[in-house]
Amino acid sequence: MTSRRDFFKLTGAAAAATVTPAALARLPEIVSMGTPDTQPPLPPPNGRPYNPVVTLNGWTLPWRMKDGVKEFHLVAEPVVREIAPGMKAHLWGYNGQSPGPTIEVVEGDRVRIFVTNRLPEHTTIHWHGQRLPNGMDGVGGLNQPHIPTGKTFVYEFVARRPGTFMYHPHADEMTQMAMGMMGFWVTHPKGKHPLIETVDRDFCFLLNAYDIDPGSATPMVNTMLDFNLWTWNSRAFPGIDSLNVRLNDRVRVRIGNLTMTNHPMHLHGVEFEVTGTDGGPTPKGSRWSEVTADVAVGQMRQIEFIASEEGDWAFHCHKSHHTMNAMGHATPTMIGVDHTGIMKKINKLVPDYMVMGERGMADMAEMEMPLPDNTLPMMTGQGPYGPVEMGGMFSMMKVRREQKRGDYSDPGWYKHPPGTVAREVSEAVAEPVRAPQAASPQGAPGDIEVTVRKPTGHAGH
Numbered sequence: 434m435t436s437r438r439d440f441f442k443l444t445g446a447a448a449a450a451t452v453t454p455a456a457l458a459r460l461p462e463i464v465s466m467g468t469p470d471t472q473p474p475l476p477p478p479n480g481r482p483y484n485p486v487v488t489l490n491g492w493t494l495p496w497r498m499k500d501g502v503k504e505f506h507l508v509a510e511p512v513v514r515e516i517a518p519g520m521k522a523h524l525w526g527y528n529g530q531s532p533g534p535t536i537e538v539v540e541g542d543r544v545r546i547f548v549t550n551r552l553p554e555h556t557t558i559h560w561h562g563q564r565l566p567n568g569m570d571g572v573g574g575l576n577q578p579h580i581p582t583g584k585t586f587v588y589e590f591v592a593r594r595p596g597t598f599m600y601h602p603h604a605d606e607m608t609q610m611a612m613g614m615m616g617f618w619v620t621h622p623k624g625k626h627p628l629i630e631t632v633d634r635d636f637c638f639l640l641n642a643y644d645i646d647p648g649s650a651t652p653m654v655n656t657m658l659d660f661n662l663w664t665w666n667s668r669a670f671p672g673i674d675s676l677n678v679r680l681n682d683r684v685r686v687r688i689g690n691l692t693m694t695n696h697p698m699h700l701h702g703v704e705f706e707v708t709g710t711d712g713g714p715t716p717k718g719s720r721w722s723e724v725t726a727d728v729a730v731g732q733m734r735q736i737e738f739i740a741s742e743e744g745d746w747a748f749h750c751h752k753s754h755h756t757m758n759a760m761g762h763a764t765p766t767m768i769g770v771d772h773t774g775i776m777k778k779i780n781k782l783v784p785d786y787m788v789m790g791e792r793g794m795a796d797m798a799e800m801e802m803p804l805p806d807n808t809l810p811m812m813t814g815q816g817p818y819g820p821v822e823m824g825g826m827f828s829m830m831k832v833r834r835e836q837k838r839g840d841y842s843d844p845g846w847y848k849h850p851p852g853t854v855a856r857e858v859s860e861a862v863a864e865p866v867r868a869p870q871a872a873s874p875q876g877a878p879g880d881i882e883v884t885v886r887k888p889t890g891h892a893g894h
């Protein structure tokens with residue numbers, strides 16, 4: 434985190450010219466985060482008690498208590514965000530990162546949020562899902578004038594109902610969200626709530642997506658649907674931290690979707706229930722067990738379960754192209770196409786040329802292919818048994834007997850008890866018994882070879 438002295442250094446002459454020292458003291462200190470690592474939960478130093486959340490590859494914004502009001506200071510600004518080791522993106526965010534810090538308050542708290550705009554264009558903040566006075570809702574032009582570059586606005590309201598919320602601009606929205614401006618908001622219940630369980634671990638993250646050309650660093654902001662980086666809190670696998678829990682912990686995971694498509698979120702190992710949406714906790718009679726919950730555009734879901742099975746359990750979006758990183762979308766399906774003849778001819782002209790995907794795409798996770806600078810491999814990550822062949826919206830929940838209460842550190846790979854891992858068998862495999870071959874439509878008996886080639890170019894996901 435930057436210190437107060439750093440803050441004065443960062444604000445520079447321009448800010449000092451427009452804001453007097455006395456006015457600066459009236460605003461809460463700006464706290465900034467310099468790393469994309471998951472920060473430990475922030476226990477409340479004052480106010481009503483609660484069990485804090487852990488933001489995946491993120492952090493919670495500290496506040497200042499002033500005359501019984503929780504005061505926060507968000508700074509909208511350009512940031513450099515590491516999407517995964519090997520790739521940094523030039524995004525817009527808040528207080529040094531994208532997404533911005535998580536804001537945690539308690540039902541009934543009066544909150545005052547100062548928003549300083551250090552972007553090259555105007556902005557606002559909309560507090561998604563909150564009950565608040567209309568003039569605090571943050572739709573630029575409709576509820577308030579936009580916050581011009583260099584200016585600070587203040588929002589103030591009471592966090593009236595407990596739940597899972599988010600914040601994002603409602604000004605030049607397509608650009609500003611495509612650049613990474615968003616953050617999580619959790620309002621904890623005051624005291625015991627009949628529909629809200631006390632949990633041992635409470636994780637949160639936002640689903641977001643970028644369109645960044647291989648070899649570049651700035652998202653293309655006019656992209657409507659054809660994004661190529663699918664991220665949780667602006668991180669792609671293997672840059673997404675695992676959710677580390679203790680065996681038999683009650684676990685809550687809160688997920689919000691600020692991409693332009695839906696994400697069926699799938700957890701291996703245990704069943705869960707959806708216990709809340711951005712509308713609040715769900716009635717108990719409406720809950721059922723499932724292992725995949727769709728989070729549609731602009732929606733939030735909180736899922737809950739008992740982590741009763743040890744191991745490293747995959748947790749991912751079930752759209753398989755969302756567990757991949759940037760790739761040429763125009764790659765045709767090459768499975769089953771024999772390139773032997775043509776490769777000899779091409780290699781005479783281009784010695785290093787290789788064909789991708791002849792036996793499926795798994796080769797790509799192992800191939801030592803030169804990539805443009807600042808580009809993630811399409812499928813990557815190493816597990817204890819080899820390449821994981823994933824990217825994008827993929828992580829793991831690591832459930833361990835020996836994980837300490839309150840310890841969120843990565844316990845390493847699961848050590849499977851002997852005899853509990855799928856393994857090779859040595860017996861010979863017999864040929865299958867097939868029905869007699871039918872004649873082809875032309876009347877000639879024998880194999881019917883079908884070559885499928887997907888059309889290149891497409892719209893929509």
Ligand SMILES: [Cu+2]
Nearest residue numbers: 696750752755
């Ligand atoms: Cu998805």
